[in-house]
Amino acid sequence: MSGNIEARLAELGVTLGDATAPAANYVPSVQVGDILFVSGQISIENGEMITGKIGADLSVEQGAAAAKVCAINLLAQVKAACGGDLDKLIRVVKLTGFVNSTPDFGDQPKVINGCSDFLVEALGDAGRHSRSAVSAGALPFNVAVEIEGIFQIAE
Template sequence: MSIDAKLAELGLTLPEAPAPAANYVPYVIAGDMVYVSGQISADENGLITGTLGDDLDVAAGQAAARRCALSLIAQLKAACGGDLSRLVRVVKLGAFVNSTAEFTEQPQVVNGASDLIVELLGDAGRHARSAVSSPSLPMGVAVEIDAVFQIK
């Protein structure tokens, strides 16, 4: 099943690939690798802001991470000229979670992105990853995730 068909089956749609907010590009293709810049948590209502361990719980953080994953896939689609069948595998996610010093469940938050990617892509979606705490993120967002993909 294609990625687009799987998205439709899950009732999900990719957002438009977000434009960069500063002096950088949304992705770089080097050989068969696509490096996608950090995607911040946002949905159709705007930015998903807040701090895990303060005004957001793990479930809210997971929802924010899922939205980051959709933006990563949208950037990948743009990098592949609209053809997601070029994806070979997800190599790595690097995730930053806006959280208090006492909050230690960053991996559970980032599972929101990882679980969605594996649900969409199966074994090709299994990836290495980091999930770290950050005392703040751009514009107060809850989560930011970057990614490395291998394409053909």
């Protein structure tokens, strides 16, 4: 099913792939009423993981690009949870972003802006959200970024 949000994504040159399966013992999302909690999505694009530590292996700009990939993966999970109808997405409520970074790195917010900026560009005001951006000494599979999200969806 294709709608307004996917048309906007297409204008931005983005096509959502299939939602990825969990890598461990958890579910990709849980819906409680009109709130959808989406498990952390890692920086993986076309089957290739974007890996490394920001501040050592990757720049802030490369980290922000990895965070944008996480945003796209979050939207793929929302679409899957909504039975393929992404237009059930009402708004992004909150994101928690984890940045695989060196101990002295302090620009986590700039990295997670890659996700935030994309969601606002794609969704307008519905993409504006509350957020946390924190450093992680390591992330699964050595990925650069992992972001989880809370979304409001139409029931």
